[in-house]
Amino acid sequence: MATLKVPSSIPSPDEDAAQLRKAFAGWGTNEDLIIEILAHRNAAQRKLIRDAYGAGYGEDLLKDLDAELSSDFQRAVLLFTLEPAERDAYLVNEATKRLTASNVVIMEIACSRSSSDLFKVRQTYHARYKKSLEEDVAYHTSGDIRKLLVSLVTAFRYEGDEVNMTLARSEAKILHDKISEKSYCDEELIRILSTRSKAQINATLNHYNDHFGNAINKDLKTDPNDEFLTLLRAAIKCLTYPEKYFQKVLRMGINKLGTDEWALTRVVTTRAEVDMQRIAEEYQKRNSIPLGKAIAKDTSGDYEKMLLALIGQV
Amino acid sequence: MATLKVPSSIPSPDEDAAQLRKAFAGWGTNEDLIIEILAHRNAAQRKLIRDAYGAGYGEDLLKDLDAELSSDFQRAVLLFTLEPAERDAYLVNEATKRLTASNVVIMEIACSRSSSDLFKVRQTYHARYKKSLEEDVAYHTSGDIRKLLVSLVTAFRYEGDEVNMTLARSEAKILHDKISEKSYCDEELIRILSTRSKAQINATLNHYNDHFGNAINKDLKTDPNDEFLTLLRAAIKCLTYPEKYFQKVLRMGINKLGTDEWALTRVVTTRAEVDMQRIAEEYQKRNSIPLGKAIAKDTSGDYEKMLLALIGQV
Structure with missing residues (x-):
């Protein structure tokens, strides 16, 4: 179950876009307003806001967010604002770059998404990077790790319950x-x-x-x-056990000396609309502290507010 | 370019279904009528005929064709009547069975279809066989051949023209x-x-x-x-060079002592609506005999008529 909280009645995409525009205007940025809007709209609604923003102001909302925000808060807002397939394509692409290489991220996206969602990521990858996802994964890995990762990202598993x-x-x-x-x-x-x-x-x-x-x-x-x-x-x-896998990523990310914000942001932004509720339950079971409390202890400022909003604490 | 010839004005799917029903009726089967209809309708039209047949007579057209026809003619009509993705899924599945194993067929479908068509084959495979295509291919092969084939069938290649x-x-x-x-x-x-x-x-x-x-x-x-x-x-x-590849399959199939009907039927039924025109040109260039003549020399009866119809000779 998702933790994302969407108000029962929300403004039109045009109104949301206008509010965001206002949040960027003048001296300083209104981060609370950005969270209030973007962290409380589902993927389809965020897409409409992006479209309305582009149509109304001739600018790309993501570029403006990129310019106005900074650091971990920026990354959390940008990643969450993307559509799921776009976000996953972005994360895999980033994970195949030398400086941000991460085999775990590639594996995680290949293994935890549904077959059709994983295929959508591959389609989006074509459109966005003019290459196939597997050619980048294969090119940037080698040996046993390549064998495993390429097989995982190219899979289109049957999803029925039948067992032989x-x-x-x-x-x-x-x-x-x-x-x-x-x-x-x-x-x-x-x-x-x-x-x-x-x-x-x-x-x-x-x-x-x-x-x-x-x-x-x-x-x-x-x-x-x-x-x-x-x-x-x-x-x-x-x-x-995807929920257990994700709770472990969170646990390692939070317990680390100097929090692993990339892991934290990735799990929260990618799972908030999917199974974050279950992940939070597993987290509390395993760590004897509610996930929200653990996040609040380890993060601060707008970044903390954004994550807590996404896990349904605000 | 396709060789399939569809008359500019055709009967409704219901009328076609009724004619087919008539072709099966009584003592003996009217093969010419079956060819006249099924070998002169495109994939979308054939699908409508199957639907109309099912709705009108409570039977599966493919099952009735299977019961009424026999031998190479039967296989050609059945394969051609299937929708492209269904037909490819069927061919791959057959190619992973011990008695009809064929690595070439698996390779051919993986390499000659567009990325999205190959993906449709994988989707259809799920629906039809309750398994993934790659799990059957991987299970029924081993060693180097498995490595090559599994990589080819799971590919989702970028299709742009950009070259680095x-x-x-x-x-x-x-x-x-x-x-x-x-x-x-x-x-x-x-x-x-x-x-x-x-x-x-x-x-x-x-x-x-x-x-x-x-x-x-x-x-x-x-x-x-x-x-x-x-x-x-x-x-x-x-x-x-898919056209050259297919002309070679035809050439080997026809020149063989005792024609390889499976290869012949496969290439003609799968390419008639795609690039058979170009394949026939390559064939004539390489063999100094028009493809239609070569087929007529090596085949006979209804099977010959069906193939010639599909390559646009009737």
Whole structure:
């Protein structure tokens, strides 16, 4: 469930655009007004506001936000204002650049979005970057990590609930055999994790756990510093328990010496309209502190206000 | 250009459905009437006829065609009657079955369809087989062939004309280096051929040819019996010169001792509405005999009539 709160009655897109224009005008910027509007409209409504702003003032709302705001608050507002597919395309593109490279971000988008949403990201990527998403991911990675990531981003998984238990048993055994041989990047392992439906993978991993005595991620923790294994475990978690995966990203981001604002902003802006409610529940269960409190402790100013608004605390 | 001929004025879908119903009725089947209708309607029109048939007679037109017809004629009519994405999904599924396995068919559909058409095939595959296309392809192949085919079927290539010449030069060199080392299934080679746009691959291979003295496919012909290399050369041809690729499939199918009807039927039914005109031109250029004549020499009866109708000879 989403945490985004949209008032039951909202102004027209033209009125919202005019208010935003006013928030930018003169000396200083009215950040509260920006939050009041943009952090309380859904994706379709934000799109209409952008269109109205462009039509009314001949400027791109995103460019004006970029010019008026700064730092973490700016990034949170910009990312949230984008449409989901646009935002994901932007995040993947950024994650393939040398200075902002992040295999985790690429994996996260590939594994946590629905098949059709992931495909929309690939379509948007064509339009925006005049390239395919997979060519950038493949070009900027190599070796085992490339094999895993390219397979994950190009997947179009079946999304039905049907599960083939015979297959689950035989593929759990394949996984166990490969892991026992330490063939962590075996093509069979990649095939199973990157082509099977999430329901099927879940059945396979349940069988793995029941039959071989350990959760697969425990067996994959032979070397906690291995980059590929860390990514593989995260992918498995993200495919099977996305809310737990996201709570962990938040936990690591918040507990870090000097908060990881990029992770925090990414999870809050991408999940506020999807499953942030469940993520917050998992967070509180695991950390014994409400997510809002944890965020308030670790952030400040307009950035704090924006995040709290998105997780439904304002 | 297509070869399919649709009369300027056609009966309504209900009338066509009624005629087909009549063609099946009584003792014997009126094959000429079936050809007259189904081989002279475009995909959208055939779909309406199927819908009208289902609504009017409570039966599936395809099932009735299956029951009434036989052998190569049956296969040609059934394949052509299907919608393009449905037909491709059917062909790929068939190609992943043990008895009808064909890596060439999988490659051909992945490489010759537009990005959005290939994606429609993947969507249709979900709906029809309750699985993803890539999971069946990956499950039924292995080793180098799997690496190549899974990358090709999951691609969503950018389709713009933009070409990056710096990249073309550097990637031509990568290809040449790998081929010189006989690393034919190197991950870089697969990456380039499976993620770059067709325009970009073309530029890269032109540079390869200019700079290293041979067309890439000549350098890939070190062992004419190697299954992977044969498939790789076919993929490169299919990506860069689809009409030449298809003329070659026809040529091999027709020249074979005892015609390869499956290849013939596949190419004619899948290309009649797309680029059959160009394929026929390439065929005549390469074989010094018009395609229609070659088909007439090698086939007979209703099957011959159906194919000739689809290539615009009737």
